[in-house]
Amino acid sequence: MKRILVIGGSRYFGKTLVSRAREAGDEVTVLNRGSGAPSPGVGRLVADRDDEEALRGALGARDFDVVVDQVCYTPLQAAVARRVFAGRTGRYVMTSTMEVYDPATLPAGPLAPDTAPGTTPAPGSVPVPVPVTEASLDPARLPLAGAAGRAPGPWPAYVYAEGKRQAEAVFLRDPAFPYVSVRAAHVLGGGPAEFTGRLAHYVDRIGAGTPVDVHEAPYATSFIHHHEMAEFLHWTAEQTFTGAVNAASHGASDVIALGEAVAAQVGRRPRYRVVGAGADASPFSFDRAYAMDNGRASALGFGFGHVADWLPGAIAETARADG
Template sequence: MRNILVIGGSRYFGKTLVARLRDAGDRVTVLNRGSAAPPPGVGHLRADRDDEPALLAALSARTFDAVVDQVCYTPLQAAVARRVFAGRTGRYVMTSTIEVYNPATLPGPARPPRPVPVAEEHLDPTVLPAVAALPWHDTGEVERVLGPARTYSEGKRQAEAVFLREPVFPYASVRVAHVLGGGPADFTGRLAHYVERIGSGTPVDVHEAPYASSFVHHLEIAELLHWAADGEFTGPVNAASHGTLDVRALCEQAGRVLGRRPRYRVVAAGAEASPYSFDRPYAMDNGRAAALGFGFGRTADWLPDAVAEAARTA
């Protein structure tokens, strides 16, 4: 029996991860601010992860075989975790994001030509220039400076860098593709956006020549995080199902499930489009995780069921 701590884990695929770990026979504890109770059979620690003394007090003398950090968004949060869990865990897994590769949010000098789909080694956050003097203790102020999208991606890149520099425990980051499926559990509402528009005949806003991106099913990413918690590899790993899709291909597949032909409206260059219409390339190569032994499914195989689930709960 392994002793696993999940920081966050109170919604979407985090809840599925917690249940998977418990059902596999691990002793699981969830740490959050108390906003959501864990499922039966799972321990619960209440603390604000940004409050280092309170976090230390909540942990007391506990140690863990692995920590899975679902909600690390800033370098300050990473620095606190690095200090607090040094000597307390045999392994630390941070849930990161495909958005770390988004060229629209990378500093200009950090945008060298890269292959697409992009592999892990093509983004080393430890060598990227940090945005000077950002008040990461006040993310609202950071969003005012950078905007929400860049705040999210820059925060994740800098958080990864904190763990990777002078590591104090074996560390891995899981760079998660765009997650789909789960019906009402999908709090992003992005797949529901397409189901509603296609079902009602409302045009979907798209770029003139949208790029393909990477996706992963919500059950598949919970399975991968479980696998990562049990693993021994370190460093970043991309998590994406086989097969990329651009927004039109996604809509065409959804339309076949819904029995409706999608309609489109092309937006002007630089204008906002629907959630998965991208005007820049940053699909991910999943070869490292596959080589390490994780068996990905194919986006085309699970997407119809995800669309039908979203339609049933719309």
């Protein structure tokens, strides 16, 4: 049994993580701003994580075996957590994202010793896409955005991917505790619980016969089911490894394959509209490669499922929710 603190944990796979840990016999506490009461048997702390004094006050003298941070989006939040939880936890797991690898959001300059995410050199030809490994990005080599760990300029203009990269960088600088960043693939499933609406975008448009915007040659991307994501986070909390780890089901898929899977569930052929180079398209159409390699997690002992096994059910669940 472990004493686990989940920061966030009030919705989607964070909520499922809390239930899984409780069912496994762990002593679970949730910390959030009061957005939702946890289930019976789960402790609750209320504080704004950005307010260091309030966070310390809510924690009191408590310490934990593991902290799972579901809602760390900025280097400022990471800096506060690093100070507050130093000496209070034996392990810190931050839920990060595959978007940290996105070439479209990476700052200029070398970030890793080898090639850019998503490519590998082929003699006599242009680079070809390959699944990115954790070594494709080393946040410790990123320049931190200010002494306080916050980006210059207004925060709303600071992109999600760079916020996550910078948060990882803060935790990696002079580590205060054993640290893991779980770089999650696109999480699907759960019907209305999947609050981003990305899968519903395809279900709604294909079901209505509305064209789906795609790139001329879209790249594959990585997915993971929300139950599998919760299971992976709980498994990671129980392990001892550190560093970045990719979390993705086997079988990267591009937007055309996704469209075909949706069509099979809604009974209507998809229509596509090709967008120009550099233009925005539908949520899972990408003109760049950064699908993830899950080999590290697999080698450490986690058994991922296959996208093809759970995607039809996730689509059907979304279609039912849409009515």
